Amino acid sequence: MQVYLVGGAVRDTLLHHPVVERDYVVVGATVKDMLDRGFRQVGKDFPVFLHPKTGEEYALARTERKAGQGYTGFVCEAGADVTLEEDLQRRDLTINAMAQDADGTIIDPYKGQQDLEARLLRHVSDAFVEDPLRVLRVARFAARYHQYGFDIAPQTLSLMRSISESGELAALSPERVWKETSRALMEPHPQVFFTVLRRAHAMQDWFAELEALWGVPNPARWHPEIDTGVHTMMVLEQSARLNATLPVRYAALVHDLGKGLTPPQHWPSHRGHEKSGLKAIKAFSDRLKVPNECRDLALLVGEFHTHVHKALQLKPATVLKVLNRCDAWRKPQRFEELLLACTADARGRTGFEQTPYPQAAFFRRALSAAAAVDVQQIIADGHQGKAIRDKLEQARIAAIAALNDAD
Incomplete structure (x- = not known):
């Protein structure tokens, strides 16, 4: 029975990249051997075990044989007679097909180290x-x-x-x-x-709405990179530079799907792409079964990113409408993520990568000012029913307008 460190841990150690997890393959052992040593079996399709103390994964060496369609269409065979080289051969890339023994010796039958260097x-x-x-x-x-x-x-x-x-x-x-x-x-x-x-x-099979963006032009004045697909990749790159969360990065990816629906005769203008893209964002999200928090933020960014870009020109009532529609009162963190996605969008353009984005700061101030309006005082002033909501709206609009006056 021989144990080897395999896969990503070997690759990343050689590359001086942070090692996230360690996986091991066991050669010359059976399921009974592992269970007798206190390992807990967790694999259903093939024998994978958790170490009784460290909880790290140990798998019996195995081979795979294609027997059906898709990534599940495999017959796996594990046994004491499967060699380390046979186990490594079933892996995808040479840099993932290296092993290391207890003495630190690298076993590299498929030239993974050579490909790491190259x-x-x-x-x-x-x-x-x-x-x-x-x-x-x-x-x-x-x-x-x-x-x-x-x-x-x-x-x-x-x-x-x-x-x-x-x-x-x-x-x-x-x-x-x-x-x-x-x-x-x-x-x-x-x-x-x-x-x-x-x-x-x-x-085409999974990302068709995204693929449709390449070749669709934007106005050169605002988008020197012209191509919407190129712009989308630049926005996604900016979201990573901002160290954004997964929902923000997903929103950055799909925020402009509506531009892929603009009739060519209207290019490079994309009037109304924000609303027209919502159906595409929903279809894309449904196909991939995207988590609700990613889908919901993407829909908000898709619909309101242009509003945020124009924040300094919007009427106070329109600013409040955006805050209301985004439910910024109950979900301020999600609204902050929307602003981050809009920042990535603004910077995801050739020559604009380092541009300040004061629109985000303005919307933060607007939210803070509007949220500071005391609804209890409105009630204390004797207003009831619908009048409370009307007065609250008026007071919030006034608070936002005061920001403009201060500027």
């Missing part, structure tokens, strides 16, 4: 094409390691395109697609995930 994401074997999820995984790794200069090996990109063109991506479950997408969104360079998927011809 900054290449390269498949281990032609069996790569058997699992369509690997298209998304490779794109995610590209987003994670972009800062180190990694790119995809031409042969691997060719296999990714073969998978995309086979139709097998459509067989993936929404849950798995969202898991990979959400993890990619939280990487240091999330925009790379989507640029890689475009290179791999892998957008």
